[in-house]
Amino acid sequence: MRLLLILLTLTWSLPLLAIELNGQTEFAQKLVLNSAISARVAEVRVVAGNRVAEGDLLLRFEDTALRAGRDAAAAGVAALSPPLERARIELEKAEELFDRDSLALVDLENAQREQRTAEANLDAARAKLARAEYRLTQAELRSPIDGIVLRVSTFPGHYINTRVSDPVLLTIVDDRHMIVQALLPLERLEPGMLNRKARVSYRDKFFSGSIIEVGNEITPGANNHPAIRLQIRFQADGAVPAGLPVTIDIDDS
Numbered sequence: 001m002r003l004l005l006i007l008l009t010l011t012w013s014l015p016l017l018a019i020e021l022n023g024q025t026e027f028a029q030k031l032v033l034n035s036a037i038s039a040r041v042a043e044v045r046v047v048a049g050n051r052v053a054e055g056d057l058l059l060r061f062e063d064t065a066l067r068a069g070r071d072a073a074a075a076g077v078a079a080l081s082p083p084l085e086r087a088r089i090e091l092e093k094a095e096e097l098f099d100r101d102s103l104a105l106v107d108l109e110n111a112q113r114e115q116r117t118a119e120a121n122l123d124a125a126r127a128k129l130a131r132a133e134y135r136l137t138q139a140e141l142r143s144p145i146d147g148i149v150l151r152v153s154t155f156p157g158h159y160i161n162t163r164v165s166d167p168v169l170l171t172i173v174d175d176r177h178m179i180v181q182a183l184l185p186l187e188r189l190e191p192g193m194l195n196r197k198a199r200v201s202y203r204d205k206f207f208s209g210s211i212i213e214v215g216n217e218i219t220p221g222a223n224n225h226p227a228i229r230l231q232i233r234f235q236a237d238g239a240v241p242a243g244l245p246v247t248i249d250i251d252d253s
Helices: 002-012 064-099 105-137
Strands: 019-033 039-044 057-061 140-142 147-152 170-185 197-202 205-220 226-235 245-250
Touching (some): 064 105, 170 205
Antiparallel strands (some): 019 170, 039 057, 057 140, 197 205, 205 226
């Protein structure tokens, strides 16, 4: 670290010149999607290369059992609602009679206990219904981002057993925003480089970006020359795939 500080002090005394680097494009965000439930794939809605928006349906699982579970839970809630209403009515009567000294305390306490039990039973049934409804939503896999489908790794009829394995079903990438890694010669490192504007070019295409990360360790660069790793993020709007060699021009201001 002391050597790095000495070298930085020396390099910062040099005149500032435009910096041109080389790098290779990468997707800024790459998501692998798995299943949250054990089920058989019923339908795959996309293929590799499809552009999707956040929330788009990608695939469905067979959900007959999940729908039956949801319906049974809903029936349980419906069956327990009338007993709770009756318990409330009985408690109101008991409280009125107790206030008129026409009912023993033990009978009032029994009515209170009956209402609490009915409320607890209904709360438990509602919680069961909420769980069943949530599991039913997991029978649909939707895109978490705007992006492009990079790979489809499943097919209709494919049974997913999450207790045995956790296979990747689809891979989605954000190809509108890209990053590029580059090695900056140590003597070109300048103060305040983080967030500095940069321009990424590929052939006759140019994209605006900025430095989002400056490494804190010296690493071997070209010809084992000391260098610092930079990461530049740029707006590509789907025009540049990953793995392309690009040129980066860093603003010298």
